[in-house]
Amino acid sequence: MNSLSNEIYLEDKNLHIRRNNILYKVDVRKASKRLAKANLKDIKKFDYDEYGIHWDKLNEDLSIEGLIKDSIANLNYEKINGYDVKEFKRYEFKITPQKITENINLYLNGYSDFNGRTEFDRLTSFDYCYNYFNSFKNKLEIIDEENIEKSSLQLGFYLASWGMFRSSGKLITKSSKYYQNILKFIVESGNDLWEIDVDKYSLENKNKIIDFIKKFKTNFKDLKPTDTLISKIMLGVFGNIPAFDDNFKKGFGVGKINIKNLEKVKLFYDANKFDLDAFHNEISTLSFNNKGKKFNYPISKIIDMIGFIEGLKIKNK
Secondary structure, eight states: OOOSSEEEEEETTEEEEEETTEEEEEEHHHHOHHHHHSOHHHHTOOEEOSSEEEETTTTEEEEHHHHHHHHHHTTOBOOBTTBOGGGGHHHHTTSOHHHHHHHHHHHHHOBTTBOOSOTTSGGGHHHHHHHHHHTOSSGGGGGSTTTHHHHHHHHHHHHIIIIITOTTSSGGGOOGGGHHHHHHHHHHTOSGGGGOOGGGOOHHHHHHHHHHHHHHHHHTGGGOOOHHHHHHHHHHHTOOSOOOOHHHHHHHTOOSOSHHHHHHHHHHHHHTHHHHHHHHHHOBOOOSSSSSOOOBOOHHHHHHHHHHHHHHHHHHO
């Protein structure tokens, strides 16, 4: 049985788990005392679902996520998209599951110069911005005559409170009307980008993100737009990529936005899927007036919070 993205089979003594073009290998006899004592014939008789792998006759159940983590920890996995994923070993476990929980709590409750996510704190500008743009079922309405001014003000204020109006940037020289051009570009880019989150980072979707960034830089040369600016726009509107600012890049050990670094983000998600999905389902946006529609934080935002706080910790050492 398998309607999932996992493909699981046994080869020799190794359990093979293929997910998103990565092949993870685990010696099942080392993963379980019961399996270590069992014969190969009984080990081959297993079934699996979204939660784990099950050997009914042996009364044994193993978590798929736990086995993948073991495989990564032991560097026992193969190439993806033409380059060696083993180079990500140190990167992936730099932020442990314990740090994931700690960093999210610090982001929400306050750390360093940030007061946490309260209704009046600047971090919550993301919530109001994301709520606004995702409340439109028909995205063309974002830029219609009735909404374009409010849409421009929403995006502009979010970027201002997220540090994009510093004197070193070009946005500070623009009026709110300038944002209608950005919003028209966003809406005319199509609906696909609204459907992407880290869990859907196929090669095709990663290329869509890269293509959007390239076109943005071409269309708005007067802004001299950085990866930081563009990724903050994409996070606040689409929710499909973390904000690649200095803190996130320092905390996550990444540089500019490219296929390789997007794959690092995806591998981090794969290695910590259970925890990240739990936070995604648990944390929702704050509503401006407590009446408007709220949304679950996209996985990109969950990862953004983790990397942002990790970068601040490094900065404050």
